[in-house]
Structure formats: structure tokens, C-alpha cells
Amino acid sequence: MQPAAPVDLPPIKASTAWLRYVYVFGSFIGLILTGGVVYGWSPMLEMLTSAGVYADLCDPTSTCAARDVALNRIYSFAITINPLGATLFGVILDAFGPRIAGVASAVTVLLGARLFTTSFTGRDFFVLGYSLIGLGGPGLQVATQGMAAMFPANPGTVLMLNSAGYAASVVVFQILLAAVTAGIMASPQAALANYTAAIAVLTFAALALPHGTIGYRRLG
Numbered sequence: 001m002q003p004a005a006p007v008d009l010p011p012i013k014a015s016t017a018w019l020r021y022v023y024v025f026g027s028f029i030g031l032i033l034t035g036g037v038v039y040g041w042s043p044m045l046e047m048l049t050s051a052g053v054y055a056d057l058c059d060p061t062s063t064c065a066a067r068d069v070a071l072n073r074i075y076s077f078a079i080t081i082n083p084l085g086a087t088l089f090g091v092i093l094d095a096f097g098p099r100i101a102g103v104a105s106a107v108t109v110l111l112g113a114r115l116f117t118t119s120f121t122g123r124d125f126f127v128l129g130y131s132l133i134g135l136g137g138p139g140l141q142v143a144t145q146g147m148a149a150m151f152p153a154n155p156g157t158v159l160m161l162n163s164a165g166y167a168a169s170v171v172v173f174q175i176l177l178a179a180v181t182a183g184i185m186a187s188p189q190a191a192l193a194n195y196t197a198a199i200a201v202l203t204f205a206a207l208a209l210p211h212g213t214i215g216y217r218r219l220g
Helices: 019-034 041-050 065-096 098-118 126-150 155-167 170-181 187-208 215-219
Strands: none
Touching (some): 019 098, 019 155, 019 170, 041 187, 065 098, 065 126, 098 126, 126 187, 170 187
């Protein structure tokens, strides 16, 4: 049986060449907004502490060791499930393409952010909510790595921007912590900002990411 001949994809049209830069810029901003579960825990921990989360576990005669354990459990679950998210969305990417993987990632983060935000005033879903954020966080990075194919002369630069956007997400949490410290907003409102960011990423993924497993190559 003869192997299938490679598909000769049409070159990108000059009238749509600028879309490549829109995609890269949009994905970079999206990664900054959704990747902070790994890099933004320190400022998030300060916000949770200032909001009195798990303060009922403190013993007046102790150093709140039980509260510290409960707070660190939130991060422990999220960081453990984070690599699983990369694997899961990699499978989704191969099967359904960048758009479905990006949308699924944003929906997962959106659900997690919603549960996390409501935990300040309702039932305790901090662990579940942050774990879902950790699960969905790598999804957009996985879904947008293929953008390097749109820049055959500079694929390394695009991949670098992809990784840098994910790592730079700590900036968002530092800004939110500064706002909480300055009294501009309370911790629940800062957490709500993550929920709003997930909606923005969902919109970007649904409207901008290509559909199908060869979407980026058609644009490259």
C-alpha cells in the first residue's frame, strides 16, 4: 500500500496575512490571563489570608498551622492536576483541533473560577475551583503552540512567546494583590477578575482559533 501523498496546502493570502499577528497577540494575552495557577500562588495565598479564608481553623494560642495546611492543600491539588491538563488537552487538540481545545480549556477555567469566587461567601469549593483552573490552564498553551507553523521563518520566536505568556501570568496576580493591599478592591472581587478573564479567553478561542487539525498550517 502506497503512503498517502502530502497535502499541498494553499499559501496564505496577502489580505489575511495580518491575522497571524492577531492570533499570536491574542493567545499571548490569553495565556497571561489563565496560566497563573502555577506562577501566581504566592500573591493568591496572601489574598486568601487577608480575606480570612479558613481563619476559623486558627487556635488563639497557636500559629494557625491548621489554616496554613488547608490553604496549601488548595495549591497542592491544583499543581498536581496541572500536568494532567496538558496531556488531556493535547489529546483533544489532536482529535478536534485548536478551537475545540481552546474552548474546552476556557470553559474549564471559567467553571473553576466561578466555584473559587463563590467560595468566599458560600460553600467551600476552593480546592475544587482552583484544581479546575489548574486543569484548564495549560489548555490554551497547548492549543496555540501550533501557531509556530504560521511563521516558518521564526517558529522559535513564536514558541518562546507562547511559553513567556504562560509564565508572565504571575503579573496578573501581583497586580490584583497590589489592588487588594491598596484597598481598591477586596479579595473576592480580585478573584472575580480571573472569572472575567476566562470569559475573554473563551471568546477569543471560539472566534479566533482555527477549526480542524491543520488549521494553523493553512494560515502559515
